[in-house]
Amino acid sequence: MSHAEESGYRPNGEASNGSRLTRDTAIRGPARPAPYIGAGILLAAAILFPLMPQLYAFDAPRLGGLPFFYWYQLLWVPISAILTGTSYWLVTREDRRRRAEARAGGPPRGDAASADAGLGGDRP
Amino acid sequence: MNAREINWTALVIVVVLFVVVAVMGFLAARWRRSTNVEGLHSLDEWGLGGRGFGTWITWFLLGGDLYTAYTFVAVPAAMWATGAVTGFFAVPYTIVLYPIIFIIMSRLWSVSHRHGYVTSADFVGGRYGSRWLSLAVAVTGIVATMPYIALQLVGIKAVLTVLGLGSSDNVLLTDLPLILAFVVLAAYTYTSGLRAPAMIAVVKDLLIYLAVIVAVIYLPIKFGGWDSIFSSAQAKLGAVNQATGKPAGVFVPGAANYSAYWSLALGSAMALFMYPHSVTAVLASKARNTIRRNAAILPLYSLMLGFLALLGFVAIKAGTKPIDLDGSVNPQLVVPQLFLDHFPAWFAGIALAAIAIGALVPAAIMSIAAANMFTRNIYRDFIRPDVDPKTEAKVSKIVSLVVKVGALVFVIAMDQSAAINMQLLGGIWILQTFPAVVAGLYTRWFDRWALLAGWAVGIIFGTVSAYNVVNPVTKAHFGGSVAPIPGTDFSVYIAVSAFALNLIVAAVLTLVLRALKVSTGEDLTRSTDYAADETDPKVVQIEKTQHFTQPGGPSPVA
Numbered sequence: 001m002s003h004a005e006e007s008g009y010r011p012n013g014e015a016s017n018g019s020r021l022t023r024d025t026a027i028r029g030p031a032r033p034a035p036y037i038g039a040g041i042l043l044a045a046a047i048l049f050p051l052m053p054q055l056y057a058f059d060a061p062r063l064g065g066l067p068f069f070y071w072y073q074l075l076w077v078p079i080s081a082i083l084t085g086t087s088y089w090l091v092t093r094e095d096r097r098r099r100a101e102a103r104a105g106g107p108p109r110g111d112a113a114s115a116d117a118g119l120g121g122d123r124p
Numbered sequence: 125m126n127a128r129e130i131n132w133t134a135l136v137i138v139v140v141l142f143v144v145v146a147v148m149g150f151l152a153a154r155w156r157r158s159t160n161v162e163g164l165h166s167l168d169e170w171g172l173g174g175r176g177f178g179t180w181i182t183w184f185l186l187g188g189d190l191y192t193a194y195t196f197v198a199v200p201a202a203m204w205a206t207g208a209v210t211g212f213f214a215v216p217y218t219i220v221l222y223p224i225i226f227i228i229m230s231r232l233w234s235v236s237h238r239h240g241y242v243t244s245a246d247f248v249g250g251r252y253g254s255r256w257l258s259l260a261v262a263v264t265g266i267v268a269t270m271p272y273i274a275l276q277l278v279g280i281k282a283v284l285t286v287l288g289l290g291s292s293d294n295v296l297l298t299d300l301p302l303i304l305a306f307v308v309l310a311a312y313t314y315t316s317g318l319r320a321p322a323m324i325a326v327v328k329d330l331l332i333y334l335a336v337i338v339a340v341i342y343l344p345i346k347f348g349g350w351d352s353i354f355s356s357a358q359a360k361l362g363a364v365n366q367a368t369g370k371p372a373g374v375f376v377p378g379a380a381n382y383s384a385y386w387s388l389a390l391g392s393a394m395a396l397f398m399y400p401h402s403v404t405a406v407l408a409s410k411a412r413n414t415i416r417r418n419a420a421i422l423p424l425y426s427l428m429l430g431f432l433a434l435l436g437f438v439a440i441k442a443g444t445k446p447i448d449l450d451g452s453v454n455p456q457l458v459v460p461q462l463f464l465d466h467f468p469a470w471f472a473g474i475a476l477a478a479i480a481i482g483a484l485v486p487a488a489i490m491s492i493a494a495a496n497m498f499t500r501n502i503y504r505d506f507i508r509p510d511v512d513p514k515t516e517a518k519v520s521k522i523v524s525l526v527v528k529v530g531a532l533v534f535v536i537a538m539d540q541s542a543a544i545n546m547q548l549l550g551g552i553w554i555l556q557t558f559p560a561v562v563a564g565l566y567t568r569w570f571d572r573w574a575l576l577a578g579w580a581v582g583i584i585f586g587t588v589s590a591y592n593v594v595n596p597v598t599k600a601h602f603g604g605s606v607a608p609i610p611g612t613d614f615s616v617y618i619a620v621s622a623f624a625l626n627l628i629v630a631a632v633l634t635l636v637l638r639a640l641k642v643s644t645g646e647d648l649t650r651s652t653d654y655a656a657d658e659t660d661p662k663v664v665q666i667e668k669t670q671h672f673t674q675p676g677g678p679s680p681v682a
Contacts (some may be wrong), residue, residue, distance in 0.1 A: 021669055023650050027660050043223040044289025049218040049388040055379045062587060069208065069376045070434070073215045077427045084226055085420035099657070103556045 027093040028102030039087035046083040050076050130288035131464065137473025138287065142305065145327055149312030149320040149488075156319065166513035167242050170317035171496045172408040175237075179417050181322055182409045185489075186418060187425045188325030189405045190218075190396065193279030193483030194272075194434060196332070201455035202611035203436025204444075206362040206634075207373030211433055216389035224393055226419040230412050231565040232403070235649055236665050237412070244403045244561050245501040247659050252563045252572040252606075253645030255505045260579050261557045262501035265400040268554040269494045272399070273531035276483040276490075276539055278456065280305060283480045285449060286460040288428030298449075301535050305480070310528045313488045313520050318408055321488040328485050331478035332395065333428060335463070339438075340431040341474070343466060347441045357437040367598045373665060380615075384606045387616035391679050395619060400493035400555070401486060411658040431507055435459055443468065446622040483570070487528070495523035542579040545602040549590055552605070552619040554583035556626050572645050574633035582626030589618045 049055070054073040063071045134541050153164065156174060164170040177185060195214070203211035214264045232247065241247045245265065249258030280302055344350050361373035377385050396402055406415050439446075439462045446457035463475040499520040504511050511519075534543055560575045595603030608615045653663075662670075 021661065023663065024652060024668055027652055027657070028655055043227060047220045047221040050219045051384045051390055053377055053385045054379070057382070057385075059376050062351070062354075065344075065354060066354075067354060067376060070212070070354075073219070074214070074427065075431065076219050077215070079425045080222065080631075081420055081423040084222050087223075087226060088413075088416050088420050091416070096420055109679075113258045 026102050028095070028098035031098060032094060035090040039090045042083040042087045042090075046080040050080070131469055131472070133469035134464065134473035134476060135287050135289070137470055138283070139475040139482065140333070140473070140596050141327075141481065142308075142476035145324045145484065146308050146312060148323050148327065149309075149316060151316075152312070152319040152323040153316035153340050155316075155323060164317050165517050167496055167499065167520055168515050172244060172282045172404065172494055172515045173318035173322055176324060176409060176410045177408050177414070178410055179414050179421075180328075182405065182414050182418055183421055184325040184329050185322045185403075186297040186422060187484035188321065188404045188482070189489050190233055190403055190422075190484075191425050191429060192272075192276055192486040193333075193479050194275040195429065195478050196482060197279045197282050197456045197459060198275075199429065200436035200439065200459045200500040201446075201457075203433050204439050204458045205373065206445075206456040207357070207375055209374045209377055209385055211394075211436060212430075213385055213388040214433060215426065215430045216386070217392045217430060219423065220389060221393040221426075222419040222422055225587070226416050228562055228565055229397060229406050229415045229419075230443050231654045232561075233406055233409065233415055234412050235653045236407050237658065238561050238656045238660070239649065240662060240664070242407065243400060243497045243500050244299065244398070244557070245497055248560050248564060249501065250648040251568070252560070252575070253333070254572040254576075255501075257560055257572045257576050257579075258501050258505060259428045261560055261577055262497040264553050264557050264579075264583075265398075265497050266494045268550030269400055270531055271534065271543050271550050272401075273487050273490045273494075273527065274534040274543040275547050276487040277302060277535040278305070278342075278543060279482050281535070283454045285461050285475045286464050287455055289478065290464065292677075302536070303532065305484070306528060307489060310491075313491060313524055313528075317521075318404065318489065318492055319494075321406075321485045324481065324488075325485045328478060329425075331474060332482060335475035335478050336428050336432050336435075337470075338471070339435060339463070339467075341437050343435070343442070343462075346466065347438065347483040353434075353437050353441040353600060356441040360440050362468050365597075370596075373601040378494060384617065388606065391555060391617040391623070392551065394558055395551050398554045398557050398561060399490075400488040400497050404496065405491060412656070415580075429434055432459070435462060438462065452671075459528070487531070491524040491527045492520070493570040494527045495520040499583060505592050524624045541600075548605050549587060550587035552590060552622055553583055555619040555623050556586065556625060559627055565582075568644075568647055569612050569634065570635045571634040571642065573642065574630045574637055577633050578626040578628075578630030581629045582622040585625050586614060586618050586622035590623070592616075 018103065042101065057069055059067045061068055066074075126358045130508050147503050168175050178361045184662070199211055199214045201211075232244065233240065235251075237246060239246075239250055241250065243262065245258045245262035248261050249255055251429060252258075282650050284301050304598060344353060347353055352375075361371060361375045363372050364370065365372045374381060397406070409415055409418075422448045439458045442465065444458055444465060446454050446461050448454035448457065460476055460479065463472045467475070503519050504516065534546075558580045559570065559578060563575075589607050590605065591601050593605070593607050594601060605618055606615050606664060607621070609621050
């Protein structure tokens with residue numbers, strides 16, 4: 001996860017005194033590393049563990065008749081979904097904070113109000 | 125000669141459901157259409173469904189797109205024939221897929237939103253300022269997609285065969301239902317664009333879930349539980365094959381198979397979202413986070429696929445006989461035959477219809493995606509640079525027809541194994557676009573010509589290695605997708621070894637070209653583009669605003 005360097009946050013003088021919006025206007029404030037590191041660890045786990053057959057290529061113990069090899073991998077499907085879902089929660093919360101910070105500190109934006117509505121309204 | 129009886133009840137159900145989705149496909153042209161635009165006169169509207177699909181539509185669309193009819197037919201078929209390594213790897217494959225998607229795809233969405241990119245090759249062109257690299261990505265995408273579409277037809281064909289349609293006596297009659305189905309598909313894709321598969325995917329996915337859930341609960345009860353099913357599978361896969369002197373398949377992989385197992389899963393997961401049809405479904409979503417949210421909820425399909433794979437073992441226990449029209453054993457008929465043998469005809473009809481419709485959704489999206497690539501990265505970049513959006517949509521519509529006809533000819537005129545071999549190669553080839561696309565989302569470090577050279581080396585190495593894999597029984601080339609890394613006896617998925625070589629070549633040449641001070645080309649993107657959300661303005665909007673504000677004074681727009 002290398003989100004830390006992506007925002008290119010450059011508070012430029014031109015932008016802060018007018019309503020001018022340029023290609024380089026920062027859209028997010030600086031990142032706090034913790035949420036991204038946390039999400040990175042969860043995602044790395046979800047990628048690495050299912051790819052290590054030495055951990056699970058056994059017949060025993062069986063569960064409901066399924067050999068370990070089969071039920072273990074099927075079990076990883078919901079585990080991976082939970083890990084990805086948790087990463088989503090971590091990353092999105094930080095993302096929302098960074099965007100709010102950029103709006104507060106950066107140039108006033110005409111669509112700031114509708115942006116909030118858009119973020120909330122998009123949730124299922 | 126094996127003359128199959130036509131199962132009329134099941135056939136009528138399949139035809140009725142097919143007609144229902146065809147009508148939906150045509151009606152989809154009017155669905156969610158923006159009120160101020162008449163007709164689907166741009167690639168954003170026709171080829172990306174208006175770029176406005178929310179979380180749930182995207183879930184159905186991607187589910188219908190990635191878990192294709194061929195998957196439903198081929199994965200249990202592989203389990204039935206050779207067991208875990210060639211079949212069950214699909215489960216770890218679709219598990220590790222979503223964390224990877226979570227990481228990379230939101231960035232592709234953001235930069236594409238800012239710049240109006242429709243294909244991944246559009247992005248590569250904009251990022252590296254190289255239409256040749258973009259062309260390489262586009263051509264790989266189109267060539268890899270064609271056999272994939274052809275395999276969807278193979279899926280429909282499996283359904284039609286077990287239903288008793290088509291006899292090997294008359295070539296035209298054999299293929300007539302297939303041609304008919306495809307003409308209807310081509311017609312509603314032409315008129316409705318991506319909205320048609322999006323709408324149909326909802327029906328298809330619900331039918332598939334219904335069929336798999338019922339089968340996974342009912343069939344083990346009928347055949348004495350999973351214990352006895354796995355015992356039969358173990359016995360069949362452990363039996364020694366006379367021709368090779370080795371076991372027929374793998375029940376639980378041994379240490380010798382570990383590298384093949386994980387590399388097949390990892391390579392396939394990395395390759396899947398390089399395919400144009402996956403990117404199309406991602407870019408059709410309305411927000412940066414839509415794809416991330418989907419990464420957390422799409423695994424439900426993987427669970428379904430896992431149980432579907434186990435139906436291959438159920439078929440071993442049930443003694444299913446997948447006999448093709450010419451009397452030979454065709455493993456791909458295993459699942460359709462299993463449903464037909466052990467369920468009432470009406471329910472078998474629903475399950476078979478789900479598979480057949482499951483072929484139509486990805487076939488439509490794939491043809492749209494390939495057409496978009498042709499229009500943007502070949503027609504616009506090399507033939508008519510000043511093309512307007514309306515013409516783009518027109519070209520794309522026509523190309524989508526050509527692509528489908530090509531796939532149809534592929535399946536009818538050539539041997540089915542040609543399509544399967546091509547699909548195998550397609551997976552190897554498409555992974556070679558990964559460095560250009562994915563590295564580009566994070567860094568401009570790689571040189572465009574180095575990436576192009578790495579791509580070429582990867583493709584040549586992959587093709588040659590795949591050709592050299594010889595089937596131990598039939599002695600045919602393209603006998604599989606796993607080969608030892610040259611100079612070692614460490615067997616991995618060829619796409620992965622080719623990818624590693626590709627990356628090494630690209631990195632070394634980048635250093636060389638940098639030392640020679642070769643021009644790096646213009647990068648049209650900014651670092652802020654990769655985090656843009658749906659509420660952030662597009663580049664064209666910013667430039668319009670800047671145009672007004674440039675001479676000074678307040679902007680009339682903001």
